[in-house]
Amino acid sequence: MIWIKMKKTYSIRSVILTLMISEVFVAIIVTGFLWYSNGKSAVDTLSRNLSAEIELRIEERIIAVLDSAKLHASNQANVFAKKLITIGSNDQKDLTLGYQKGVLDQYPQITTLFTCSPQGELFGLQRSKSGGYLELESEAGKPGLREILPDGKAIFIDDFNATERPWYKESMAKQRAGWTPVYHFPGVPQLGMTSYEVIEGQNGVELISGCDLTLGPLNQFLSELNTSEHSEIVLLDDEGALVASSALDSFTEVKATENEGVSYKRVLGVNSQAPIIRQAVDHLTRLHGGAPSRWADKGTVEMDSEDGGIYISWLTINLDEEERWVSLLAIPRSDLTMEVSQRTRYTAIAFLILILITIPLVWRTAEGITRPVMELNQGLDLISQFKITDSDMGQNFRPSRLRELNEMQSRMHSMRHALTSFEKYVPSRVVRKLVTEDKVAVPGMEEAKACIFFSDIVGFTNVAETLDPDQLVKLGGEYLEGMSQQIHQHGGILDKFIGDAIMAFWIAELDGKRVTSKACHTALLSQQSLKVLREDWLKRDLPALRARIGLHTGPVRVGNIGSSSRLNYTILGDSVNLASRLEGINKIYGTEIITSGEVQEIAGNEFHFRKLDQVAVKGRRKGGAIYELVCLSESATQHQIEIAQIHESALDEYIAGNFDVAMNTFRKLQDLDPEDKPSKLLIDRCEQLVAQPPEEWNGVISLDRNIKDNG
Structure with missing residues (x-):
């Protein structure tokens, strides 16, 4: 066997020190990465669970709100259908008003409860801006609406025609219960919709029972549901217009001429005051190739943005066979990862301190390993020169507490003793077819x-x-x-x-x-x-x-x-x-x-x-x-x-x-x-x-x- 002496060698101390410090660095990097990735994964899971919970709460709240209007439109229709109150009876108007007032007192989100004949004769009760109630009356076949104030005074609105209202047209066309699309209530800065029920007689529709519902409470509900400081939640209709928004911007004022005053216009999601909603709706519109009517029933996506990314979750809520809304939750990625990033920085600082503490310990450990190895090297060098007497070896060898090194020291001393003794003698398938046929x-x-x-x-x-x-x-x-x-x-x-x-x-x-x-x-x-x-x-x-x-x-x-x-x-x-x-x-x-x-x-x-x-x-x-x-x-x-x-x-x-x-x-x-x-x-x-x-x-x-x- 030919022995080759290496030209370049390294000391054990430097190798051990380098390896141990490198291992600490690698451990820190790996741990930090795992910490961050696991934290990010946990955040993703939390985001999905949280968005699912919020979407469920939104759906439950919407159904509860809409069911209240639908219920009372139906109940009022049943009152007339069962002849508890006679249709068109002037003698029983007080009884009708009493019933309607009881409903409005109990349900603040309901603004109007009314009945209307096919000829346009309307009778109902409406919540006024001042907190009282207005009696509403219109005559059959004639335009105009009479509002009777609590003090008995009457105001006549001549540009009102019951037969031109959305609920009238839809109920007469469908001749069944249903909802109108979301529309702006005239004279009131609020969006709403009408639940209607029809009573059919021998000649078709005999009476329409209607219940107006404002969507203002949904805005407040969504604003209270915000999951983080910069997140936003909205409800959209099939065309992408805002139904309700945590940013309270589902409609905007439009100033016409001085004589016409102020009107209100619904806001599209892509024009929302909240930038995160604009970006989210625009992204989903491009992703699905159109308005919410073309979106998947539900889903979650992440999009890149100038601020670092947005987590988007949406769910379709079916109101009836024809009407549906989409709830959309948008959360900035920075809101979700802020705590993880902060904890990662704290962890990095802690590991840096740990490195500074570890270096002296690693140095001491390397010293404990290299000292006996160096002593063994010196001893073997002496043995190679056949200097094996006690005076040659000296008394500086300290036994190591490391088992392997201690055994090597023991073997070296045994070898020295053996050489000392030796020195005294020598100077230094187919079966189915066959059955069928x-x-x-x-x-x-x-x-x-x-x-x-x-x-x-x-x-x-x-x-x-x-x-x-x-x-x-x-x-x-x-x-x-x-x-x-x-x-x-x-x-x-x-x-x-x-x-x-x-x-x-x-x-x-x-x-x-x-x-x-x-x-x-x-x-x-x-x-x-x-x-x-x-x-x-x-x-x-x-x-x-x-x-x-x-x-x-x-x-x-x-x-x-x-x-x-x-x-x-x-x-x-x-x-x-x-x-x-x-x-x-x-x-x-x-x-x-x-x-x-x-x-x-x-x-x-x-x-x-x-x-x-x-x-x-x-x-x-x-x-x-x-x-x-x-x-x-x-x-x-x-x-x-x-x-x-x-x-x-x-x-x-x-x-x-x-x-x-x-x-x-x-x-x-x-x-x-x-x-x-x-x-x-x-x-x-x-x-x-x-x-x-x-x-x-x-x-x-x-x-x-x-x-x-x-x-």
Whole structure:
């Protein structure tokens, strides 16, 4: 053995000191990161839970408020419907007013309770600005409204017409109970809506019972619900107009001419006084491509902003079959992470202090390790010089309290004693078909058309190395059971298990269309059953197996092959090899199911395919198109269809030799789906072909190497 002395070496003390301080720094960084990320995760969870709780409270409050108006509109209608008060009876007006006053006294959010005939004769009670009540009367067929003040004086409003009110038009048109859209109450700086109920007689609507409800209390309720200092909550209608707002800005004054006075206009969410609401509504509008009527029923998103980001949560609240609102909560990200950031800073300061305290301790620890090592080094140096007497060694060796070093010291002293002594001497499947046909199996094969199915587990070698044999057998059995069931359920013949691989086939009776369809169904359902199995495996801490599948329909030789004592019912032919190769090249394209062009040509109308490439697999000189089997045609999403169309368009340019155009088109796919491996693969290939143009080009790439799963 040749010993080489290193030119550059390091002292143990400096190495230990460097390593220990580095470990402390790394621990601090990792701990700080985990603290912050866990805190951020906790904040995200808290935000979701808090927003869900707030949305539930908002929904409950809205339903409670609206139900009160709906209830009393209905109750008043029942009073007249059951003849407790006679419709149109002047003698019973006091009884009607008494009932209406009792309702208004009990429910401050209700401003008006009234009845109206189909001819426009209105009678009701309205809460006045001064705190009392106004009697409302209008005559049938005549415009105008008489307001009778508490002192008996009357005011006549000549521009009022009951038959032009929103509640009248909707109730007469629908002839059933309902709500008007939100509108501004005339003469009052408040938004509201009307709940109406109809009493039907022999000739249609006999009476309309209405209840006006102001939405002002909802503004106050939302302002009291604010979750943080800068958060805001609003209610929006389907068109994006504010119904209620914690910023109290659901409508604005519009000054016309001096004679006309002041009118009021509803405010859109994108024009809210609260900047965070403007940004949130604008973001969701762009995200969903329109007003709240086009938004998802509920959801949460985060958006970037100049102030660091906004957490947005929204929920749809259905008032009836036609009317709905959206509650929207917007919280600045800084409000949520403020405490986490502050605690992270405090933690960093604490760790910095800890480092300053740790350095002397680390120095002392390094000293405790290096001192005996240096003494051992000195002793070994003396022994190497054969200076082994007590006078040579001296008396400065102090035993170490570290076990390993103490044992090394003991071994060195034993070696010295041995050398001292030594110095004195020397100077220094198929069975079912046979039963049905009542045949005896004999060797022989015949020509047929078949769809061949090959599948293989992704990364099975690594799985086999990490599991004990019992677990591996059980896991493999569950996988093979799930795949086999799909093959059997769709009439396939399970040929053999080749380790973790499965070979199956369907023999065509006519043109191969039905068996190809069955094989495609089997492939898709096999992947779906594997998805269910993976969820169960993960719960049991087992590897989540994935499979790749290859399908090809073509001519084969089918029958019994073997000896007189042992036969195997199987298929042979180039089609079998091609199906096996197609299964293997899934790994190249990052896909789960690859089929030949023959499969796509037969089943293209029933299933959604994506043309991947033009290849010549090993063993075949002639190339052909290969396809990814995605899903049933009826289940294909617009995104999947768009991906397939763009990919095929790019592939046409690629086959034509227009590599630059093809590459740019493939890059559009990467913009749509950055994780799409086929387009990335073809981009790389186009770049190579642009850099080194082929002398002859037919659009076919040769895959002439074995395809193995190393992962």
